[in-house]
Amino acid sequence: MPYSPQIAVIGAGIVGAASALRALQAGLRVTLIDPHPPGNAQASSYGNAGWLSSHSIIPPATPGVWRQVPGWLTNPLGPLTVRWRYLAKAVPWLLRYLESGRTYEQIEQTAKGLRALLRDAPDLHLEMAKIAGVPQLIQKNGLLHVYPSREQFHKDTRLWQIRGNEGVRWLELDHQELTLREPHLNPRYQFGLFVPDTGHCTNPGLYVQSIVQHIVRHGGAIAQTEATGFRYRNGQLHSVVTTAGEIECSKAVIATGARAKALAHQAGDEVCLETERGYHAVISSTTVGPHTPTMLMDEKVIVTAMTTGLRIAGQVEIAALDDTPNWKRAEVLCQLLARAYPSLSCVITPDQINVWMGRRPSTPDGLPCIGRASRSPDIIHAYGHGHVGLAGSARTGRIVAQLLTNQSPEIELSPYSAQRFRNS
Ligand SMILES: Cc1cc2nc3c(=O)[nH]c(=O)nc-3n(C[C@H](O)[C@H](O)[C@H](O)COP(=O)(O)OP(=O)(O)OC[C@H]3O[C@@H](n4cnc5c(N)ncnc54)[C@H](O)[C@@H]3O)c2cc1C
Structure with missing residues (x-):
């Protein structure tokens, strides 16, 4: 019988789940390690907007963003804010963040890296969802961006051009076409962009849970504990150390999202990783809202009909990471929702609203860390996907399995090197 090594995948968010699934399919024996049940609300993978946006290739920091810095510090409810008491700790990350988006040439480089990862995200997710027995959770019906006016869109033209150069296609919609498609949308949105080769997941938490259940049904294991480090023997990885003892393995994957820094350090790499915390509000039992998941481009929020x-x-x-949430932000989200879909304000009652805060695992340049660790080639980094971790997880899982089985990865991995922060 061929030797089947024991793989420890640390973290059962969507990146860990996708990696474990692909490793299992490659014939490896897999144990997922996570102190929380898969698909739970502590993971960013639970509460995201569900976008499988193969076109989300522009990093968050773009040229001129530094002009907004005073607003970040003075408006605690603005689209981007930095908590004063955390500012000193965040400064190194923030400086790299501003630097990485300083020129359009840098944005083009990042866009190439993200596009390689995301290009066929909806197809790859549908494939995984079919394997897990939940194909209905993945929809491939496109995504919509709406602007108050065509002039506002023109301010973003350069960024859309970069998308276009990477093969992204879209359809421009005037006010009349937009109203026909989205009758509930506030008429103050006069212009739209429909991006067809994209999709969304209608219940990200259930999706993760279903993938992990499939893994367990097919021989994978779950260890409900927290990983604290690695133990090496004769220079080789011997086990993952956890709060419940050691789990022997010949290879390990760090997929702990926003909490990856400490394990990455133990694997020999100092990564620049912060959490960009985000919020959601879910209004249950309503028929008002968008037909196509929609990003309100003036408010930088996404509205998606979920199950x-x-x-x-x-x-x-x-x-x-563990600072208390500012639930006023969720209230702001509800206000933005009612403004964008005015007929909602008459039908929402407070008991229909559920709120959530999650932690995007974010590098300053918007690219994840995927690849082998410095201390041991048997430890694989797989985190840092920031705003596109759901979309990017499907290809990441495939790459992780390729690295675990010593195959050449299907895309060039240098843009995602965890060692790239060394010299900057
Ligand atoms: C408001 C919001 C909206 C978003 N919208 C989208 C979107 O529309 N599309 C998109 O692609 N992305 C979106 N994202 C980003 C996306 O959710 C994340 O990038 C993605 O979920 C990250 O997945 P992950 O598996 O790396 O991390 P997580 O989902 O956070 O999972 C990490 C797991 O590791 C576990 N863990 C942590 N430390 C340890 C340890 N020491 N030992 C064992 N286990 C550990 C945690 O318990 C957790 O289960 C959004 C994020 C937010 C906050």
Whole structure:
């Protein structure tokens, strides 16, 4: 019988789940390690906006963004805010963030890296969802961006051009076409862009849970504990150390999202990783809302009809991982939702609203860390997907399995090197 090594995948968010699924399919024996049940609300993978946006290739920091810095510090409810008491700790990340989006040439480079990862995200997710027995959770019907006016869109033209150069296609919609497609949308949105080769997931938490259940049904294991480090023997990886003892393995994957920094350090790499916290509000039992998941481009929030209700998600808050949530932000989201879909305000009651805060695992340049660790080639980095972790997880899982089985990865991995922060 061929030797089947034991793989420890640390973290059972969507990146860990996708990696474990592909490793299992490659014939490896897999144990997922996570202190929380898969698909739970502590993971960013639970509460995101569900976008499988193969076109989300522009990093968050773009040229001129530094002009907004005073607003980040003075408006705690703005689209991006930094908590004062965390500012000193966040400064190195923030400086790299501003630097990485300083020129359009840098944005083009990042866009190439993200496009390679995301190009066929909806297809790859549908494939995984079919394997897990939940194909209905993945929809491939496109995504919509709406602007108050065509002039506002023109301010973003250069960024859309970069998308176009990477093969992204879209359809421009005037006010009349937009109203026909989205009758509930506030008429103050006069212009839209429909991006057809994209999709969405209608219940991200259930999706993760279903993938992990499939893994367990097919021989994978779950260890409900927290990983704290690695133990090496004769220079080789021997086990993952957890709060419940050691789990022996010949290879390990770090997929702990926003909490990856400490394990990455133990694997020999100092990564620049912060959490861009975000919020959502879900309104249950409503029929008002968009037909196509919609990004309100002036507010930088996304509205998606989920199986659990109408979800509005977004905002960026730079704060310590375990700082208390600012639930006023979720209230703001509800206000934005009611403004964008005015007929909603008459039908929402407070008991219909559920709110959530999650932690995007974010590098300053918007590219994830995927690849082998410095201390041991048997430890694989797979985190840091920031705003596109759901979309990017499907290809990441495939690449992780290729690295675990010593195959050449299907895309060039240098843009995602965890060692790229060394010299900057
Ligand atoms: C408001 C919001 C909207 C978003 N919208 C989208 C979107 O529309 N599309 C998109 O592609 N992305 C979106 N994202 C980003 C996306 O949700 C994340 O990038 C993605 O979920 C990250 O997945 P992950 O598996 O790396 O991390 P997580 O989902 O956070 O999972 C990490 C897991 O690791 C576990 N863990 C942590 N430390 C340890 C440890 N020491 N030992 C064991 N386990 C550990 C945690 O318990 C957790 O289960 C959004 C994020 C937010 C906050």
